[in-house]
Amino acid sequence: MIAANGARVGYLRWQVVSREILDSVGLEEIPANSVDIDILIGEVSYVGRGIGPQALQLLIKRLREDASHPMLGLTTSVHNYAAQRAYRKAGFRDLRE
Ligand SMILES: CC(C)(COP(=O)(O)OP(=O)(O)OC[C@H]1O[C@@H](n2cnc3c(N)ncnc32)[C@H](O)[C@@H]1OP(=O)(O)O)[C@@H](O)C(=O)NCCC(=O)NCCS
Structure with a gap:
């Protein structure tokens, strides 16, 4: 959970991805054991305040x-x-569009 000012405002989840999973979705250039991340700020009043990048x-x-x-990523x-x-503010760069 992501907390701000004592309130739960969102969540992060992540999973380590295997060679088999990456190849099955056409992501051959991503090394196995990379981490796939998802994020959501679910409280509207907390969106756009820099909490996601932090x-x-x-x-x-x-x-x-x-x-x-070897690699951390999001889509x-x-x-x-x-x-x-x-x-980008959190330090990620574009790998593929
Ligand atoms: C994407 C998300 C995690 C980013 O986190 P955040 O804490 O809002 O990030 P920031 O505060 O840095 O804002 C990022 C950009 O949102 C935009 N933004 C600012 N205020 C906003 C608002 N009130 N509503 C929507 N977007 C806003 C701005 O373009 C901002 O960039 P800037 O600061 O360079 O101008 C969050 O906005 C979110 O959960 N959104 C809804 C779900 C979603 O899109 N998840 C990602 C799916 S892959």
Whole structure:
């Protein structure tokens, strides 16, 4: 859960992805054991306040403690500009459109 000011405002979930799963969805260039992340700020009044990028940076720090993950990533719609801006602020870059 993502908490802000003592309230639960969203969540992060993540999973380690295998070679088999990546190949089955055509993501051959992503190395096995990478981490796929999803994020949602579900309280509307907390959207657009920088909480998403901060939560992602905390997760990145935690996941980097395990050196076995060669890549961390997320996917979003090409039309979801807010998500793209938030992910870039957290340090992610575009890999594929
Ligand atoms: C995508 C999401 C996680 C980003 O987290 P966040 O805390 O809102 O991120 P930020 O505060 O950095 O805002 C990112 C961009 O949202 C836009 N934004 C700002 N205020 C906003 C508002 N009130 N409503 C919608 N978008 C807004 C801005 O373009 C902002 O970029 P900028 O600060 O460079 O101008 C969050 O907005 C969210 O959960 N959205 C709905 C679900 C979703 O799209 N999830 C991702 C699916 S892959």
